[in-house]
Each structure stands twice: as C-alpha cells, then as structure tokens.
Amino acid sequence: MHTRTLTVDDFIEQSLTLRTFGEGRPRVLVTGGIHGGEATGVFVADRLVQQLTASPPVHGQVSVLSLCNPTAFRRMQRACPFDELDLNRSFPGQPDGSPSLVLAHLITQEAKAADYIIDLHCCGVYGRSYTLALHQEFGFAREFAAMMSIPVIVQSGGTRGQLFVEACHQGIPAIILELTGGGSGGEVSLEAADEALAAILGFFRQAGLLPGPAARPSPSFYGKLMPVIPSASGWFIPQLVAGALLEEGQPIGTVDGQEVRSPVAGIATMVGPASYAFRGPVALVAPRLP
Ligand SMILES: [Zn+2]
Structure with missing residues (x-):
C-alpha cells in the first residue's frame, strides 16, 4: 500500500x-x-x-x-x-x-x-x-x-x-x-x-x-425513486418496512387512519417510522420496470 x-x-x-x-x-x-x-x-x-x-x-x-x-x-x-x-x-x-x-x-x-x-x-x-x-x-x-x-x-x-x-x-x-x-x-x-x-x-x-x-x-433494475406523500398531515403508522415488494395501490401505512398507498408497483427503498408526517414523503418507492 x-x-x-x-x-x-x-x-x-x-x-x-x-x-x-x-x-x-x-x-x-x-x-x-x-x-x-x-x-x-x-x-x-x-x-x-x-x-x-x-x-x-x-x-x-x-x-x-x-x-x-x-x-x-x-x-x-x-x-x-x-x-x-x-x-x-x-x-x-x-x-x-x-x-x-x-x-x-x-x-x-x-x-x-x-x-x-x-x-x-x-x-x-x-x-x-x-x-x-x-x-x-x-x-x-x-x-x-x-x-x-x-x-x-x-x-x-x-x-x-x-x-x-x-x-x-x-x-x-x-x-x-x-x-x-x-x-x-x-x-x-x-x-x-x-x-x-x-x-x-x-x-x-x-x-x-x-x-x-x-x-x-x-x-x-428499477426506475427512479418516487416519494409517497400523504394527502394531509397527521400521524403516520407504517404497515411494512423498507425492502418490501409492492403492488400498485398497496397500502404502505396510514395517516390518521387513512391508508397511504403505493402509486406504482415496485420496491419500497425507504419506509419512515411511526411519526407525525407533515406532508413530506413517508416512503420512497422504486417502480418496477416494464
Ligand atoms: Zn450521500
């Protein structure tokens, strides 16, 4: 060396x-x-x-x-x-x-x-x-x-x-x-x-x-990361962890009881912890490529 x-x-x-x-x-x-x-x-x-x-x-x-x-x-x-x-x-x-x-x-x-x-x-x-x-x-x-x-x-x-x-x-x-x-x-x-x-x-x-x-x-191989942003701020409770494979529309967690769904089929590269979500991303999903 x-x-x-x-x-x-x-x-x-x-x-x-x-x-x-x-x-x-x-x-x-x-x-x-x-x-x-x-x-x-x-x-x-x-x-x-x-x-x-x-x-x-x-x-x-x-x-x-x-x-x-x-x-x-x-x-x-x-x-x-x-x-x-x-x-x-x-x-x-x-x-x-x-x-x-x-x-x-x-x-x-x-x-x-x-x-x-x-x-x-x-x-x-x-x-x-x-x-x-x-x-x-x-x-x-x-x-x-x-x-x-x-x-x-x-x-x-x-x-x-x-x-x-x-x-x-x-x-x-x-x-x-x-x-x-x-x-x-x-x-x-x-x-x-x-x-x-x-x-x-x-x-x-x-x-x-x-x-x-x-x-x-x-x-x-996957596409570009997409943020998953809830439609209103509130308490985010995750239902799965990073690495989970997702179908389009699959729930990732809830914000004040409302389901937050994956916009695409792919893989979750990040799922945030139970926390108060201020309209920022609670998860990141890399879309499956056709
Ligand atoms: Zn870096």
Missing part, C-alpha cells in the same frame, strides 16, 4: 488520505464520506482498506479515499461547514474555489485515472441498501451495476455535479452504493456494511483484481 496526502486548505489544515493497493489496470477508485453524515459508507471504505492491506489485489489497482469530506464528517452533516456546499453537487470542482470545490477538484483528478468508480453513500436509517446508477442512459453503467450483489439497482435522476454522474458523462463506469444508515447520530448499519463489502469484493473477483470464484449476481 502507498499513501498520499491531498491538501485541501492550509488554513483549516484539511487534507485527504488516498490509499492505493496494487498496480496496473483495471484501476478502481472507492470513495466514502462525500456526504459527511453518511457513516456506513466511511465504515465500509475503512473495512475495505483493512481487507486490502491483508490481501492486496493480484492484478490491477484499488485506490480508496475513505473520507472525502472530513470537516462535514466531523459535524456528521451533509455539507462542508466552511462553505455549506453539497460536495456531491460540486463536481468537477475548481482548484482555486472554496473548500468543497477544491475537494471536488482533487477527487476528480483521481477519478479521471479510474476505470471504475464506487462511491459510498447512505439512504438513511429507514432505508434499504441499493445501487444507484444511470443504467438507462449508459450501457457500461448498467453492466457495472449488474456486477454488484446488492439485489436492487435504482435509476438515478442524473443531477449534474455528482461524482458518479460526471464520471459516467466522461465514459467512466461509476455507481453509488446507497447503504442503510447515516444521519446526525453517525449510525452505521453493520448488516448493510457486510452486504456492501461482499458486493465490492465480489466485483473485484469478477474483474480479476482478487483471486477466487467470481459468481455473477443477478440484481433487479
């Missing part, structure tokens, strides 16, 4: 640690903590570093930036506290911009050299992990996502400025793994972390980076 320090800002002494294992192609970049409040992703990246330290790649190279947004992580919040920008809307960044733009610029330099990018995020403590990909636009993104053993692949909305979106537009296969966990308490889902680590190591075996049997997973 070799380690490099990328200096972001000398005044606040912010820097990133890039750890690289192996050499040659393919080159994989794994990033965690682009959103500071998404601790499961950082945890998975750190576990991956441990794993690769013990068993480095036999072919090709893996670079890991476990923590891409250290000051946001220190606050367990999404945005960098020094400029309040969302780093995952700031790519490709600027070398002479505010801290988030410099972070994006430094990460972009590493991303440009990659053949594959796996960006680790969280979909909330009430979410069920999924792979997020531009699978409808880019065949290479679809193929890459299909190599992940996380069973659900969701179509991204494609908002520009995200690391994986900008990379795909440059022709580099890139995905997000959205993992259960995250939030101001720094919650980590150990179960989601195990699932994500197995998916990443499984991909490494399929790509020849690690030895061992390379089973091809068969995840299912």
